[in-house]
Amino acid sequence: MGPYTLLRIERGDLEPGEPGQFFMLEAPGRVLPRPMSVCLATPRELAFLIDPIGPGTRALCALVAGEELHLLGPLGNGFDLDVERPLLVGGGIGIAPLPYLSRRLGAPPALLGFRSDWHAEAAALVPNADVCVEPTYVTELLPEEHVDVLACGPEPMLAALRALVPDAQLAWEAPMACGYGACYGCAVELDGELRRLCVDGPVLAGAA
C-alpha cells in the first residue's frame, strides 16, 4: 500500500502484546534486527507495516511467502487504553501501530497525515480516519475540545502535538540495536533521567 509493505507473519505461540509494543524482526542477511510495532494482530497472524528505507527494511519487504523469520517480543510499553475520548493521530509510517490500536479501542476517530497521496494509500488500514496531505498538517485539524490523543509519527509532529496536548500519549522512535535495554542506542535524557525508549517507551505519556 503506497510505498509501504504490510508484512504478515504466522503467529505460532507468540503473544501480540498491547498496541504500541514492538517486536525485533530479524532482517535477512543483516547484522542487527529491526524494531517494528505491531500493526495488526489476528488469532493466526501478526502484521507489521514497513517502509523500505534502508538495507534491513528492504530485506524485510523482499521476503516471499513461506520464508521463516526470527522475532523477539512483544517489547517495551504500549499505549494506556483506559481513555475516555480517544483520538488516534498518525503521521507517515508512524501510523504503523494505529490499526491494532483502533481495533482494541473499537474504531475511535483518527487523524492521519502523509506527505503525498501515494503515501496516504496506507490510511485504508485505519477505520474512521480523516486524512490530510502536506502542506496540511494534522496539528491544524485537531478538535477544539479536549480529547485523549494517542499518537505516533515523526519527531516534529510529536513535538508539535505535545505542545498543543500536554497529556498526549506519544510513541517515539529511535534507532536501536537490541530492543531489550542492552545497547543504550535509543536512550534519551528526559528530566535529567536517562531513559531507554525500548524499555521505558516507546510510548511515553505526557513526557516533559
Place this chain on the structure above:
Amino acid sequence: MLLNASGCLDALTAPDVARSLDAFVTKTITPEPRGGNPPVRVAETEAGMLNSIGLANPGRERFLAESLPRLRALGVPLWVSVGGFSAGEYAETCAVLDDVDAIELNLSCPNVDDAAETATEIVAACREATRLPLYAKLSPSTWDLAEQARAVEAAGADGLSLVNTLRGLALDERTLRPRLATGTGGYSGLALKPVALAAVYACARAVDLPIVGMGGVRSGLDALELLAAGASAVALGTVLFADPDAPARIRGELAAELAKRHLPDAASACRLAHSDRPGDFKLGNRLQESAANS
C-alpha cells in the same frame, strides 16, 4: 568461561540473559553521571555495527546506592567496568568497590576523550587502590599491543580484556553525511574478529596473564578460535543485541567444536595454535588418538 562485553547487556532489564553467563560485566561507571552522546548513537554496517553511546551511566554514587545491590542479588558473579578522565578518577572508583568479583578498567573507549595518563599509569594508580582482580581493557589500535600488555602487567594488572572497539565511520547512503551524530564511533561485530584474534595471540605470548577475548564472536567456533589464540575466557558483545539466547547456543556449539576435534579442553586448542613447528599439527592427531584410545 563466558561473559558479556561491557556495555552490551543490562543484567537488571535482562536478568535471564545475565544468568546464562558465567559472570556479568557492567556498563562502564564514571565518577559523575553521564547522559552520553546525542542520538543517533548506533548504526549497522555491512559486517558489524558502530556505536557512540559515550559512556552513558548513572555515575558512581547512584551505581553504588541503587544498581549494585540489585546486581548482587542476581547471584551472578559480578565484574564492574570502571572509567574516568584521569588516573585519580579510576582509582577513586576502584577504592570504593568491594564485594565484586573483578574490576575491568576501560582504558580505551573510542567515544570519549582519553585520560591524560597512560594506561600503565592508570593501572598502577588502581593497583594502589584495590586488592580486587584488575583487568585492563586495551584498544587494538595500539601498534605494539604486546608491549602495552607487558607494561600493564608490570604495573599490577591481573588480567587483560582484549579487545575494545575500533574507531569507524559510516555514511548515509542518501545524504552521504555521517550516520552517527558524533561522526565516528566504535566498530564492533564480525569484522573485529581477526583483529581480536591477533591481539589475543600476541598478548598470550607476551605476558602470563589470563585474557578475556572478545570481538566478533557469533558462534562456538569463533569462541574456540579465541581460546586457541590464548584467551582463557570469551566475552560476547554485538551478538547479544541480535540474539539474547546466544550464550547457551554458543556454549553448546563450543563443546561440539571441541568434541569434533577430539580436544579435551581449550588449553589443548591453545597448544595447537601456538605451536611454532609447521609439523606440529600432528599434536592434534596425537590428541585425537589419545582421546580415541581413552
